[in-house]
Amino acid sequence: MNELLGVFGSGPTATFLIELLIIIVKIAVIIAITMLHVAYATYFERKVIGHMQVRLGPMRVGPHGLLQPIADGVKLFFKEDIIPAQADRPVFQIAPFVAIFATLSSLAVIPFFDLFYLANINIGLLYLLAMSGLAAYSLIMSGWGSNSKYSFLGGLRSTAQVISYEIALAFSLVSVMIMAGSMNLIEIVMAQQEYWYGMYLVPQIVAYIVFLIAMLAETNRTPFDLPEAESELVAGYFTEYSGMRFALFFLGEYVGMIVMSSIAVVCFWGGWTLPPIVVKLIPPLAAVPGIIWFILKVYIHIFFFYWIRATVPRYRYDKLMALGWKILIPVALANVIATALVKFIF
Amino acid sequence: MTLKELINKALFLEILKGMALTFKMMCSRAVTIQYPKQRRRIYAGFRGRHAFVRDPKTDKEKCIACMRCANICPSQCIYISKKKRPEDGKLYLAQYDIEALRCIYCGYCVEVCPVCALVLTEEYEYSAYTRQELYFTKEKLLENWDEFAAKQKEETYFNKFWRPDGLDHSKMPKGKREQGPVPTRRVVAQPESAPETPEASEKKETD
Numbered sequence: 405m406n407e408l409l410g411v412f413g414s415g416p417t418a419t420f421l422i423e424l425l426i427i428i429v430k431i432a433v434i435i436a437i438t439m440l441h442v443a444y445a446t447y448f449e450r451k452v453i454g455h456m457q458v459r460l461g462p463m464r465v466g467p468h469g470l471l472q473p474i475a476d477g478v479k480l481f482f483k484e485d486i487i488p489a490q491a492d493r494p495v496f497q498i499a500p501f502v503a504i505f506a507t508l509s510s511l512a513v514i515p516f517f518d519l520f521y522l523a524n525i526n527i528g529l530l531y532l533l534a535m536s537g538l539a540a541y542s543l544i545m546s547g548w549g550s551n552s553k554y555s556f557l558g559g560l561r562s563t564a565q566v567i568s569y570e571i572a573l574a575f576s577l578v579s580v581m582i583m584a585g586s587m588n589l590i591e592i593v594m595a596q597q598e599y600w601y602g603m604y605l606v607p608q609i610v611a612y613i614v615f616l617i618a619m620l621a622e623t624n625r626t627p628f629d630l631p632e633a634e635s636e637l638v639a640g641y642f643t644e645y646s647g648m649r650f651a652l653f654f655l656g657e658y659v660g661m662i663v664m665s666s667i668a669v670v671c672f673w674g675g676w677t678l679p680p681i682v683v684k685l686i687p688p689l690a691a692v693p694g695i696i697w698f699i700l701k702v703y704i705h706i707f708f709f710y711w712i713r714a715t716v717p718r719y720r721y722d723k724l725m726a727l728g729w730k731i732l733i734p735v736a737l738a739n740v741i742a743t744a745l746v747k748f749i750f
Numbered sequence: 751m752t753l754k755e756l757i758n759k760a761l762f763l764e765i766l767k768g769m770a771l772t773f774k775m776m777c778s779r780a781v782t783i784q785y786p787k788q789r790r791r792i793y794a795g796f797r798g799r800h801a802f803v804r805d806p807k808t809d810k811e812k813c814i815a816c817m818r819c820a821n822i823c824p825s826q827c828i829y830i831s832k833k834k835r836p837e838d839g840k841l842y843l844a845q846y847d848i849e850a851l852r853c854i855y856c857g858y859c860v861e862v863c864p865v866c867a868l869v870l871t872e873e874y875e876y877s878a879y880t881r882q883e884l885y886f887t888k889e890k891l892l893e894n895w896d897e898f899a900a901k902q903k904e905e906t907y908f909n910k911f912w913r914p915d916g917l918d919h920s921k922m923p924k925g926k927r928e929q930g931p932v933p934t935r936r937v938v939a940q941p942e943s944a945p946e947t948p949e950a951s952e953k954k955e956t957d
Contacts, residue, residue, distance in 0.1 A: 456772040460782040715768045 430522055434511055442658040443473035449710050456714040480654075483647035488551060491644065495549030500642075500649040503542035503656035510535040510663040515590050517676040517694035528589040529581060532667055533574050536622055539660065540566040543641050546653070550644035558640025561630050561721065568728040569621035569628075575736035576611040576618065579743040580604055580671045593675035602679030605672045608743070612672045614736045616708070619664045621728065623657060625709055627716040628724055665705035666698075673701045795910040797855040797870040800848050800886055801895035806933050811892055812867035815843040819859035819868060827852035828859060848891065850876075850884040860911040864923035866932075869909045871898040899934040906931035 447462065447469070454461025462469030487496060512522040513531050525531060540563050547559015581587055583604060584595035596603050605612055621628040630640075642653045669675060676694030683690045719727070758764065783790055802811040815832040833844040860868050871894065878884050886894065899907065908931040913919055919927060 452776065455776045455780060458775055458778060458781050460780045460784070463782075463784060711769055711772060715772045716765060 480651040499546035500652035506539040507659040572732035573618035576615040603674040669701040799873040802891040865925040902934040
């Protein structure tokens with residue numbers, strides 16, 4: 405390895421170059437794997453929802469429809485990119501890139517397993533919240549830029565929704581932060597190992613439920629998919645998009661789901677670790693690489709997204725806002741205070 | 751809001767019930783029939799493409815041009831014209847057309863036919879690119895029967911609507927009362943040469 409990297413020479417510049425190279429390779433690996441997961445998350449969704457509706461889901465392309473996501477991708481890639489004549493061109497064109505940028509860059513701080521992460525920063529949790537806040541810009545930009553009433557209303561709705569629910573989401577994570585005493589995601593995971601049950605899910609069940617509901621709203625999924633309510637707003641903020649730009653929004657939404665599930669896993673389910681009691685009872689499980697537990701936990705959450713989608717109908721807009729402001733935020737706030745008091749007393 | 755309602759709301763009981771149901775459904779078998787690969791079983795009394803039964807004796811249609819089907823047809827899509835045969839002055843069927851695109855597949859024509867000449871077969875895959883292809887003439891109706899009969903596994907075929915259940919069979923015309931299953935294999939050998947002209951076949955019938 406050292407000989408291979410010797411082409412960079414030695415000294416501080418060489419070290420920097422080598423580190424840069426390693427980071428670039430890691431980025432490529434993470435993005436490639438995430439994209440593959442996104443492609444098959446759509447397949448998984450269609451299968452799960454299909455079977456929940458006593459249908460089969462995709463069956464034609466490849467065995468059991470396994471090549472369906474690839475066919476969809478190729479189709480979207482070669483479709484014509486239509487820009488409405490009256491659209492605000494630069495805003496319209498940039499919006500999908502903002503969406504994908506915001507969600508993909510969230511992946512940078514997520515610790516997938518022991519020592520595999522792009523950046524180990526002290527404000528990891530804050531960074532994730534900032535990035536999901538940034539994603540709201542893409543919604544309002546696409547809503548505004550399309551110059552279409554459906555897009556505009558969809559954009560406004562989703563901005564209002566995302567901003568409202570972000571508060572509840574942040575509060576539910578604040579209680580986790582108080583318990584762990586850190587915003588560093590790796591430290592949060594390690595702090596959970598101090599308990600025999602190995603996850604904050606148990607003491608922070610209220611925060612977890614608030615997080616789950618806010619997570620659905622943040623990613624614009626049913627039952628909070630008002631921004632893209634088909635029956636009222638065609639496709640909401642991406643009504644006017646087609647081809648690759650539409651695909652980018654779509655990717656953004658699915659990467660957003662993966663990111664939100666990862667945050668839930670890291671903050672409430674103990675990340676890549678297993679509860680210490682389980683490892684004690686069944687020692688061979690300790691040999692299983694952490695990434696497997698991580699992916700398993702993430703997929704449980706992704707399944708939860710689909711499960712909710714197949715079950716719950718869409719909320720009315722005023723009810724959605726009432727739920728966010730009158731219930732979730734007070735509950736999350738009370739939970740924060742309770743957590744802080746418990747932490748202060750004991 | 752009673753305490754019970756409050757507990758219901760706080761614990762999402764209704765949503766959890768719904769989720770339990772969808773999960774149960776996920777574990778059940780899908781009802782989908784994968785159409786070109788799998789097909790639904792066709793039950794007796796299915797009403798599909800129209801056909802003229804090929805009379806095993808004459809190898810022609812059995813229609814006697816009585817006009818009952820054309821009269822009863824709710825969508826009036828059966829067009830019949832009869833001609834007088836010059837030799838003996840008898841009426842014979844000159845033209846019999848069914849416009850399948852206007853047909854509502856009620857099956858009245860089959861029920862009303864006194865000689866069980868017409869049948870709505872169990873064939874249902876006959877979409878076409880032109881309207882002309884779905885305008886069934888006398889010859890096309892016979893072809894439809896041949897196609898249908900060739901697919902039958904049984905040696906004979908009897909349509910449910912020739913003698914429908916629940917009707918007084920004794921009041922039916924003789925042809926209907928005595929109608930037995932028709933053979934699905936062609937009894938009369940096909941002529942090797944060009945198909946005979948209508949005139950020639952009519953002459954043969956009078957013999």
